[in-house]
Amino acid sequence: MSLRLYVLQRLTALVMAPLVLVHLAVIVYATRTGLSAEAILGRTEGSLFWAGFYGLFVVAAAIHGTIGLRTVLVEMTGWRGGGLDLAMLCFFLAVLVLGLRAVVIVT
């Protein structure tokens, strides 16, 4: 792992730590209070706060997860070089696009 990727993974972890806690609190709140899908969408649609919150979450998670997966692949399979970089770029873009698409749909 290069130093640049290492720092990026740590910075995205710093960003995600409070987001994960809020996300967990939201899940507990939504399930404990028995909010319906309509009620949840009613709160998230048109909300700049939730669009920004989960948009940032998706970007940070896509970067963080891709670097982690890359490290696992390097250590477990010995895969290195341009092919690995290309595969990881595709994985990153897929997570990013799917995540942001979900954020756009619910907000």
Add this chain to the structure above:
Amino acid sequence: MTTDLDVQVWRGDSAGELQRYVVPRGDKQTVLDVVTYIQRRLDPTLSYRFACRVGMCGSCAMTVNGKPRWTCRASVERVAEAGSLELRPLRNMPVIKDLAVDMTGFFEKWQEAGGRFVPTSTRHDPIAVVPPSSPARQAADAGIECINCGICHAACDVVAWDPAYQGPAALNRAWTLQNDVRDGDHGQRLRAVASGSGCLGCHSMGNCARYCPNSLNPTGSIAGLKRLAVKAALKGEL
């Protein structure tokens, strides 16, 4: 106490096998005593290394019942489970023969990780004054008693996965030098260790610290190198 020890010893190179010996138990017997008994009384072709026999030279490390240990200070009473011993060479290094491993790669990694002290003054300059209470000196002190036994290297799973990984001993050495105010190679050394094959490859599993016979904490030293590397990267110095 049973009167005899059932000892299985690795014979041959990496394609060898375990061979069984029966060794009489003795008072305050160490694992090295057992190996020496086998070599002197039962099978003179057995190869192994030792020198000081008092835990200073770091040459007698082996895998004892699955764990890397310095055999001169490992008492049979403490480590022989159910009166039996299984002795293998250290992990993560090529086996030369029996219990002796080739440590060339291990020491080459010390060089790769900038393990050489680079002086900033000559013998004609006054002796450097390093206050024992200074944080850098205390950080260096915490890691400086390494005896190069290779136990942490054998215990490290990252070394097992990635043969290019510099390993806990070399990185611990680099950390002590980064905290040596007399050393003039901090920048180059940090560049040498700030990679996936260096300190960034450590997963902080702590096997090195767990098995270090001198109770050093290479995991902590590597964490220190990571902090230095990140600080340098954020300042644009790396």
